[in-house]
Amino acid sequence: xxxxxxxxxxxxxxxxxxxxxxxxxxxxxxxxxxxxxxxxxxxxxxxxxxxxxxxxxxxxxxxxxxxxxxxxxxxxxxxxxxxxxxxxxxxxxxxxxxxxxxxxxxxxxxxxxxxxxxxxxxxxxxxxxxxxxxxxxxxxxxxxxxxxxxxxxxxxxxx
Numbered sequence: 001x002x003x004x005x006x007x008x009x010x011x012x013x014x015x016x017x018x019x020x021x022x023x024x025x026x027x028x029x030x031x032x033x034x035x036x037x038x039x040x041x042x043x044x045x046x047x048x049x050x051x052x053x054x055x056x057x058x059x060x061x062x063x064x065x066x067x068x069x070x071x072x073x074x075x076x077x078x079x080x081x082x083x084x085x086x087x088x089x090x091x092x093x094x095x096x097x098x099x100x101x102x103x104x105x106x107x108x109x110x111x112x113x114x115x116x117x118x119x120x121x122x123x124x125x126x127x128x129x130x131x132x133x134x135x136x137x138x139x140x141x142x143x144x145x146x147x148x149x150x151x152x153x154x155x156x157x158x159x
Contacts, residue, residue: 006135007061009124013054013139016117021047023113026097027106036103039153043110043146050142057135107154114147 024044031037100106118140125136 007058009121010054010058010061010135010139012124013121014051014058016120017047017051017054020044020113020117021051023110027100027110030100030106031103033103033157036107036153036157039149040106040110043149046142046146050139053142054139057138061135104154104157107150107157111147111150111154114143114150117143118147 021044024040024047027040028037028044031040096109100109121136121140121143125133125140
């Protein structure tokens with residue numbers, strides 16, 4: 001028996017992409033070089049597209065929601081879980097952002113967040129039934145693409 005339903009993992013992906021978009025829009029403001037601003041802007045825009053793709057995947061899935069005390073309780077739980085326990089931690093986000101004072105630091109932060117996302121999806125994939133893996137594989141591919149582009153930019157700008 002799977003611990004998580006595939007739709008839960010995709011719902012978390014929607015939230016991670018939303019948080020990623022917020023970070024990249026913040027990073028655009030930090031960047032001085034036009035090519036880095038442009039990269040962060042493209043990534044923010046892609047996060048929106050990814051969120052829409054994942055929302056579409058979610059809409060096409062059978063959802064096995066647990067009993068709720070009120071409408072939206074389970075979604076609220078998943079959102080809180082993502083915001084406070086995964087990839088972007090709400091309680092430390094502002095403190096982490098305050099430490100980012102350079103383009104290199106913003107790129108390093110973004111690279112780490114993409115790696116965290118990839119790791120999360122790979123780990124969660126192992127807990128899913130076979131038919132759910134295709135959706136998760138699509139999510140992993142999108143995150144890997146971001147990691148590659150960020151890493152290439154980081155290498156170009158050096159220290």
